[in-house]
Amino acid sequence: MNAGVVIVGAGLGGARLAENLRQAGYSEPITLIGKESQIPYDRPPLSKAVLRGERDLVALKAEEWYADNHIHLLLDTDVQGVDLAAKSVDVGAGESLAFETLVLATGLDPRFLPHSAVQGGSAAAEIDGVHVLRTYDDALELRAAAREGVRAVVVGAGFIGCEAAASLSILGATVTIVEPAPSALHAALGPTIGARVEKLHTDRGVTVRTGVGVAELTAADGAVTGIRLDDGSTLDADLVVLGIGSTPTTALAETIGLDLSDRSVGGGIACDAVGKTSADGVYALGDVANWSDETGEFGRRVEHWNHVVEQAKVVADAIAGTDKASSTPVVHYFWTDQFDLKIQCLGAPAADDDVHIVDEDGDKFLAYFSRDGILTGVVGAGRAGAVMKMRPTVAARTPVADLL
Template sequence: MAPVRRIVIVGTGLAGGTAAGELREQGFDGEIVLVGHSPHRPYALPPLSKAVLLGEAEEPDWVHEESFYADKDIDLRTGTDIRELHLGERAVVDGDGTRIPYDRLVLATGAAPRALPVPGGDLHGLHTLRTWEDSLTLRATFAPGVRVVIVGAGWIGCEVAAAARKHGAEVTVVDPLPLPLHKTLGDTVAEVFRDLHAANGVTWHLGIGVDAFTGDEGAVNSVHLSDGITLPADVVVVGVGAAPRLELAKAAGLELSDSVPGGGVDVDATLRTSAPDVYAIGDIAAHFHPRYGRRVRVEHWANAKDQGAHVAGNLLGAAEPYTRSPYFYSDQYDLGMEVRGLANPFTDDLVVRGDLAAREFTAFWTRGGRVLAAMNVNQWDDGDTLQALVDQRGEVSADDLRTKPLADLI
């Protein structure tokens, strides 16, 4: 095996920044080039829809201190687009035409917010939330009496709604599905979030699509729904998901997957792509997960961080499969929650421990008596136990999940 002297990481988000730091932690003393479009050093995204948007923080969570990259001799190139991958020549080419050779390459290009393909989609006052700048700009629009319409009732839409209400805005959320977070949580648990937002003054238009945005002098002032209702709006937030940035991988001829929602770059259990010495991590990775026996693509921050840390060892010669269960958390008003694992809420069995109405409970999704996913809401003592139940997949009865000490079940 040829010696590894230069590793290039394309993408300066959480996944890329974590991978670069972990390479140094594992003793790699060669060149590391960390290059990406963002003008900032790597940061984590969760605070953008939480603390920053709420006004509780002015900055995101930085992956490393500002001095870290120079101190660790990491060549951080922010504000730099990579326009081509030359896999046969083992080089990438940036927007200025500069070739950057590599011995190992990591793609961590992340995802971009999806647009809503309806008339008026280019009007001023339509916002998405993906960057630090997006969060600060959106926060500045929230004020008492401002009419905010949010299109999309997923995690971003719900967290933006909670932040806008905290700032006193009038909030309406529109989604074609019958409940918020419906695809992820199913009927019973999704109803908890619908009722939570309604109790905090959010108006729902569920089971309804958006036909168009209209405005005056180029600025949005109304949202037209598929049932004929027109909603007046001072601010519109489009939160209809994110698409993995696959352009570079596709143009380079890497194998892509259509077996995961939104597509992705095919990687094996070790996060290696179809090309020699090229790996993909984070939002773009359609990862063959040994636990599930199929490809999964996970957009949550923990996956980006953990895959970034894991890939470092494989870049240096290991061939360890990535086996972590997905993890996600959210804070909305006085509700905090964590989800571990991966389940289908429409085909797997739901077991609830605790009080749904009081919003203090743990929900389990099981199949064949085995826990596939667990969600704790406003309960914080059993995180490690829930993780073990999800990871070990031991047989456990619904009655035991409801009534026995959880620590006794692992």
């Protein structure tokens, strides 16, 4: 028996990889190492049902499943280092784990405002009332701070920011969203869909300020008091949620000496088309990994749930020696739940694509995205069936004129 697989990162990617390895017949030891104390859980509900107190932690598998499948869960553990020559992982307290194959699934770190944008030059993370929303503990802390009438400012109108704003509003907070881009979800879906998302929020009492950024986060006695915007206006706040993006957690990869991808193509750990890194026996997957295509071109670091799931299958087959070539094109899919509306996105829509609204009824709509006359994606709100049936049409690179 060899030393097996050690997976650093017990999120969706790491947990699904362990599951897929067993399904592929891999019988060697598997160790799954997580920084958090909770068993692997689903992150999308954090900004929605978990924040609103409607659900508790949403485990990906019951704890006994790992024991039943002989997967060693090592939680609340921060990996101290890796010795590639000795093939061992330092997990602290003088303990190390041997491995035959190492997989990095370390995910993302949320961005904070720079010290220069915080009154007194303090670290935003150290100010009471300033929150990010990446972990289960983050969601519990924000839930505890949210109450009827609390003044909340959400910085960033991306998916996490909009979802958090909706949940806080439902909880009774007075919510303002601040976004320097011209519209909500602008980078992902552009101004046409962004305007519809803004209306969804404003119709329910949320104030949306676009085209304006944060000049300074203000605080007194170690607690947040508000936001000064770069147009000179100010917003009083009892709590501030930072939804300004994330960065790949590459610190461990850097200490090992793995190649990283350039930020211009998404950053993260550079991998080939099946997740192999620049070091023998080391793979990476999930939000931290930038997979190349068969030509070696990078730019495939995609932060979507289904993308991670697909990568876990590929890496599992590569490690288990059951590589399966698929002729079916991967069509990306992601979604966001805001208030009572599910917005689904299929394919690879871009902010500067042409947008064709083909169906609308109040907040509900269906839109086709196209580039150079070819369908690139479908976005729908309250149109689940209509979106999902378009998967083969998107995969076929259908001329959009054939659909209008």
